[in-house]
Amino acid sequence: MKIVTICFLLSIWVPIHTDAQSPFDTTxxxxxxxxxxxxxxxxxxxxxxxxxSGDPLLIIHxxxxxxxxxxxxxxxxxxxxxxxxxxxxxxxxxxDMGDSLSYEMMTDDLNALLDSLHQDSCYVIxxxxxxxxxxxxxxxxxxxxxxxxxxxxxxxxxxxxxxxWVYAWAKSLNxxxxxxxSTPELKHxxxxxxxxxxxxxxxxxxxxxxxxxxxxxxxxHDILKPKHTMLIADHIPQSYLWIIPNSGHSTPIHFKxxxxxxxxxxxxxxxRKIEKFGRFD
Numbered sequence: 643m644k645i646v647t648i649c650f651l652l653s654i655w656v657p658i659h660t661d662a663q664s665p666f667d668t669t670x671x672x673x674x675x676x677x678x679x680x681x682x683x684x685x686x687x688x689x690x691x692x693x694x695s696g697d698p699l700l701i702i703h704x705x706x707x708x709x710x711x712x713x714x715x716x717x718x719x720x721x722x723x724x725x726x727x728x729x730x731x732x733x734x735x736x737x738d739m740g741d742s743l744s745y746e747m748m749t750d751d752l753n754a755l756l757d758s759l760h761q762d763s764c765y766v767i768x769x770x771x772x773x774x775x776x777x778x779x780x781x782x783x784x785x786x787x788x789x790x791x792x793x794x795x796x797x798x799x800x801x802x803x804x805x806x807w808v809y810a811w812a813k814s815l816n817x818x819x820x821x822x823x824s825t826p827e828l829k830h831x832x833x834x835x836x837x838x839x840x841x842x843x844x845x846x847x848x849x850x851x852x853x854x855x856x857x858x859x860x861x862x863h864d865i866l867k868p869k870h871t872m873l874i875a876d877h878i879p880q881s882y883l884w885i886i887p888n889s890g891h892s893t894p895i896h897f898k899x900x901x902x903x904x905x906x907x908x909x910x911x912x913x914r915k916i917e918k919f920g921r922f923d
Contacts (some may be wrong), residue, residue: 659707665713671727672734680735682756690728690733690755694720697788698761698777699909700752701727703775704770704794705836708734708889714898715767719906723765728755728903730745732833739742739826743833745771756786765909770794770895774842775847777874780852789913790852791905793893795874796866797844803870812839849877856881857905874886880913 671691680687691709693716699720703711710726719725730748732738752775756764763769766775773795780787796803804812817838819832856878860871862885875883884904886893894901916923 656776657691665708669710669714671713672708672729678735681740681755681758683758684751685740685916686731686736687750688728688731688751688755690726690738692727693725694723696723698755698756698759698764699723699725700764701725702725702752702766702772703730703733703777704772705838706733707772711769712894713756714865714893715902722906726755726759727828728752728759730771732830741829741833743780744838745767745774745837746782749775749782752779753783753786762786766790767905768792768795770891771824771837774844777783777844777849777852778842780849780854780856782911784851784853787854787856787862789855789909791859791898791908792858792874793811793901794861794866794891795863795873796859796870797842797846797849799842803866805865808865825850846877849874853880854880855908857884857908858882859884859886859893859901861891863888863890865891882908882913 665880675692677693678689679691682688687896689709697718701712701715705710708729712727714726716725720873728751729736731751732740732743763786766776766779768774768790770793773792776787776790776792780790784872787869799809799812803811812835816832816835819828819835822828856873856875858875858878858881860868861865864866864871868885871885875881887899
């Protein structure tokens, strides 16, 4: 039986008591032979797809996900943007047989992809681990990011950031799987689960280096604590904060319409610094 370790995908699965087919299993996104391409970079072949035309927009998926997780964002944003999506290293079609995996590796892969596409800078949306990659891209390659929107991102994996039940579940699963006889599939899953249980390690003060306007998003019942989402926004110089009520981790799915419209508005309008008497407005 296939081992499934990734928590954010749990929220988008079709319930097991129904016979309905998930749209994530049937969408062409992530398996589109007409637009899908590979680039050799940094020891792997990175799979990517592009849609639409206009200003470039990079959209980054979460742990264990793939391009198809954004089936509700691609048709919306591709009307006005050149949407660029990749299967992150060791996920989807971007196979990596190496022993190690880190957010920094994935971030530098995305930077290499942008270079190969001759994109000097772009707008960026990141979900979950993709949000972490978005933050790191703005920190490690600041010239590449015009504006950044992240949802469900975290700086650390401990209970200051993560819901205690989710934290205990991930650690328990990691410990249990580590005791099993090693197979290629198990090795792959443990690489991803290691990220979920032990990474990243970003200090809040490091966020002060982010130069681009940033929209920081989280659900009020996210797997990441709202106060941690607020911490991220508080340490980015030009940030907006959006905590979505009655929402878990899957904001791009369950709140897709307002999610898309709010980010689109954020991208289209100048960042507004609100201070002094402006705070009364």
